[in-house]
Amino acid sequence: MSNITLYDYWRSSASYRVRIALNLKGLDFKTVTVDLLKGEQKAAENLQRNPQGLVPSLDLEGDMMTQSLAIIEYLDELHPSPALMPVTARERARVRTLSHAIAMDIHPVCNLGVVQRIVELAGGDEQIKVNWMREFISKGLSAFEQLLGDGQSGRFCHGDQVGLADVCLVPQVYNADRWGVDRSHLSRINAIVAEADKLDAFRMAEPRQLG
Ligand SMILES: N[C@@H](CCC(=O)N[C@@H](CS)C(=O)NCC(=O)O)C(=O)O
Structure with a gap:
């Protein structure tokens, strides 16, 4: 139990x-x-x-x-195994940079309470919410794509080992799709999400499995 x-x-x-x-x-x-x-x-x-x-x-x-x-x-x-953070301090800082780019920068401005308030201030205009989500998720993911281009990403955000940054990226991409963000040009992100999709741990956690 x-x-x-x-x-x-x-x-x-x-x-x-x-x-x-x-x-x-x-x-x-x-x-x-x-x-x-x-x-x-x-x-x-x-x-x-x-x-x-x-x-x-x-x-x-x-x-x-x-x-x-x-x-x-x-x-x-x-529970150190499998490790979600790399061994060296500098690598851990890189993984946190990626993770925070999503969790501290994209996510908070797209939070339910924030967007509900924006709609309210816009006099109930629901389209504002869609435009807002698309703008901030799109800008944030484009920057994340650039961060991935420093030669240290592999099958996953940091090398070939799944870790904290992937755990942040996949839900953010789910959210991007939910709001109709075009991510066709985000090739590094798309490749990593495709790798993560192969893992049961990610599939079992998907919102569509639960909603
Ligand atoms: N930094 C927090 C963020 C938590 C958060 O913003 N949760 C959202 C759902 S993803 C929420 O509860 N929103 C409700 C609201 O805005 O009223 C974390 O990572 O746990």
Whole structure:
């Protein structure tokens, strides 16, 4: 019986990252839905787990954690194999550069609460949301494509070993597709996503498996 519980939402890309990482580590977990469309993230029950009113939160044998990247790096330290971070400090910094380019730069401006507020300020114009998503995801992924071009990427974002940056990239690309972002020219990203798609850990975590 699993004593790991992930409080998530199927379409949340931050939750999707944690599902992939748990799968890569071979950890059994159950999920409890926090329905973002119903606003359950702001309910007292979720605020107790996650004072920011967000998902995911991970209950790891009674220890409640928030922030997907902190959770994943912690899981990686607790369960070192397969390693999601490289061996040298400089390589780890590169993987964090890639991961943060998505998780700290693209993701926050495309968050539900942010885009809902933008629609509100635009007087309910839903098309603003689509344009906003396309613009920021497209710019962010183009920059990520350039970052991948420094000679240190391989089958995956860092060499041939799947790691934290891939765990961030795949959910972001799912989101790009959801909003109709053209990524046909992002050849490095597309090749890495195709490699990740071959792995059960990524496939099992896909939103379409859960929604
Ligand atoms: N930096 C946080 C971001 C969490 C986050 O923004 N989660 C989104 C879903 S992907 C959310 O809960 N949004 C709800 C809202 O904006 O109200 C993490 O990586 O865990």
